[in-house]
Amino acid sequence: MSYESPTPPTNLPTEIVTALNEFTPDRLQDVAMYAEELAEHKEREVRLEEEPDQDEGEERPDDLPDDVPAKATITIKEINDNRYYYWQWREGEKVTSKYKGPVNADE
Known part of the structure; x- marks a missing residue:
């Protein structure tokens, strides 16, 4: 792990980088967890939208x-x-x- 501050992604808006730099380590961990969960949720939404509707006649899993x-x-x-x-x-x-x-x- 480097002792230098990490370089933010170039596509991240400046106001977000500024706000993140002011957060405590605990708050940054909370933001990281939320951001990961939000990204998974949005990816899942896109995947569900892209999946074709299943026919009513398809078998249901036992559980x-x-x-x-x-x-x-x-x-x-x-x-x-x-x-x-x-x-x-x-x-x-x-x-x-x-x-x-x-x-x-x-x-």
């Missing part, structure tokens, strides 16, 4: 709850250093999630 559509995908969320599976699907403009269970450490 898919009745109130979760067959087009749902599984995503992993990390909360307080614990990882959990969630079913996730799009309802119009909204992305809906439903808890599935913890991620096994063996996986």
Whole structure:
């Protein structure tokens, strides 16, 4: 790790770089975690928009709850250093999630 301050990406607006430079290390960790989760959420939204709608006749996975559509995908969320599976699907403009269970450490 270098003792010099990191160089920000050239495409990052100056006002964001200035604001980040004023944050404490704890606040920067919070921003980093939020930014990563937000990026994953937006990527997932794009992916869900690009996926073709599944036909109603397709088979449902055995572990898919009745109130979760067959087009749902599984995503992993990390909360307080614990990882959990969630079913996730799009309802119009909204992305809906439903808890599935913890991620096994063996996986």
